[in-house]
Amino acid sequence: xxxxxxxxxxxxxxxxxxxxxxxxxxxxxxxxxxxxxxxxxxxxxxxxxxxxxxxxxxxxxxxxxxxxxxxxxxxxxxxxxxxxxxxxxxxxxxxxxxxxxxxxxxxxxxxxx
Amino acid sequence: xxxxxxxxxxxxxxxxxxxxxxxxxxxxxxxxxxxxxxxxxxxxxxxxxxxxxxxxxxxxxxxxxxxxxxxxxxxxxxxxxxxxxxxxxxxxxxxxxxxxxxxxxxxxxxxxxxx
Numbered sequence: 001x002x003x004x005x006x007x008x009x010x011x012x013x014x015x016x017x018x019x020x021x022x023x024x025x026x027x028x029x030x031x032x033x034x035x036x037x038x039x040x041x042x043x044x045x046x047x048x049x050x051x052x053x054x055x056x057x058x059x060x061x062x063x064x065x066x067x068x069x070x071x072x073x074x075x076x077x078x079x080x081x082x083x084x085x086x087x088x089x090x091x092x093x094x095x096x097x098x099x100x101x102x103x104x105x106x107x108x109x110x111x112x113x
Numbered sequence: 114x115x116x117x118x119x120x121x122x123x124x125x126x127x128x129x130x131x132x133x134x135x136x137x138x139x140x141x142x143x144x145x146x147x148x149x150x151x152x153x154x155x156x157x158x159x160x161x162x163x164x165x166x167x168x169x170x171x172x173x174x175x176x177x178x179x180x181x182x183x184x185x186x187x188x189x190x191x192x193x194x195x196x197x198x199x200x201x202x203x204x205x206x207x208x209x210x211x212x213x214x215x216x217x218x219x220x221x222x223x224x225x226x227x228x
Contacts, residue, residue, distance in 0.1 A: 009153065032215040043117070043203050043219030044156070089155060093215045098163050099144055099207055100171070101217060105155035 003027055004092050006104025013111050019077040021107045023090035026071065030092040034101070035064065035075050038087045047088070048075070080111045115139050117220035119204050125226045126194040134189040134223050136204030144207045145187040146171070146217065147179060149200040156203065162187055163209075194227045201225070 005024045013019045025033075034049035050057045050064040050073065057064045063076040077084055090104040120135045136145065147159040158171030160179040168179045176198060178190045187206075191198060201224050205217040 006155075034215040041221075043205070043221055045219065046213070046216045049213065049215050091215070095214075098161065098169070099209050099214050099217075100146070100158060100161060101156075101215065103156040105153060 003102045004090060004104045006090050006107060008107060009105070010108040011110070013080045013109065015080065015082060015111055015113050017080050017111075019075075019080045019084065019109055019111070021075045021088055021090070021109070022072065023074065023104050024070075024072045025092050027092070027094065028071070029094045030102075031095040032093040033064070033066065033073050034091050034093070035062075036089045036091060036103075038089065038106075040086075044087075044089060077109075080109075082111045082113050085109055085111050117204055117206055117218050119202075119220040119223050121223060122221065123224050125228065126191075127228055128195060130194050131190070131192050132194065132225075133191075134202055134204075134225075136187045136189070136206075136220060137185055138187075138204075138206040138218070139185065140206060140208075140218065141184070142206035142208055142218070143184075144209050145181065146205045146207075147177070147187065147189045148203045148205065149173065150203060150222075151200050159189065159202075191225075194225075196227045199225060199227045 035047045036044035037047040038044040061078045066073045091101040146161040148156040162181040165184040204220040207217045
C-alpha cells in the first residue's frame with residue numbers, strides 16, 4: 001500500500017521555468033509533509049516542510065502548496081536553475097510514529113541551460 | 114562534525130555471502146534508520162532504532178538484521194545475500210521531537226551489488 005503517491009516520475013524544465021511536482025496522501029493522521037532533495041551520489045537532504053494547518057510555505061524559490069481537503073501537496077520551484085537538477089522526494093510523517101518518514105517514489109528533475 | 118558516515122561506500126558480494134554495513138553519527142541523535150533506494154521505488158525503510166539497545170522493523174525488513182549497541186552506531190547485516198538485495202543503502206539519524214521532527218540527516222550511501 002503506497003501511502004504517498006508522487007508524480008511525475010521525471011521532469012525536464014528549461015532554465016528560468018517553473019518546476020512543479022505533485023504528491024497525494026491517504027492517511028489523514030500525517031502531521032508533517034517535508035520535501036527532500038537528493039543530488040547524484042549523495043544522500044537526501046531536507047529542503048522544505050509544511051504542516052497541514054498551513055496552505056502555503058515559501059522559502060526562497062521553493063514553495064509548498066497544501067490542499068488538505070484534496071489530500072494533496074506540491075512543490076513549486078520558481079526560476080528553475082541547472083543547479084536544481086536533482087531527485088526530489090515528498091514525504092509524510094505521523095506524530096507518535098517514532099518520527100518515521102513515508103516517502104514518495106521520487107521525481108528526477110532536469111533543468112536545461 | 115562529520116555528520117552521518119557510512120562504511121563501506123561500495124561492495125560486491127556473491128549470493129549467499131554475508132556482510133555488515135556500518136553507520137556512525139556524531140550528533141548525539143536518538144533515532145537512526147536504514148533505508149534502501151531502488152530505481153523507481155523511492156526510499157524504503159528497512160529497520161530503525163529509537164535509542165541505544167533498541168531496534169524495530171520497518172517496511173522491508175526481510176533478509177536484514179540490525180544492532181545498536183552504541184548510541185552513535187547502527188549496523189545493518191545481511192546474513193545470506195541475494196541478488197534482490199542489490200541496492201543503494203542509506204543510513205539516517207534524527208533528533209526526534211526537538212525542533213524539526215521531520216528532519217533526518219542522511220549518510221552518503223553504500224552501493225551494494227550481489228551477483
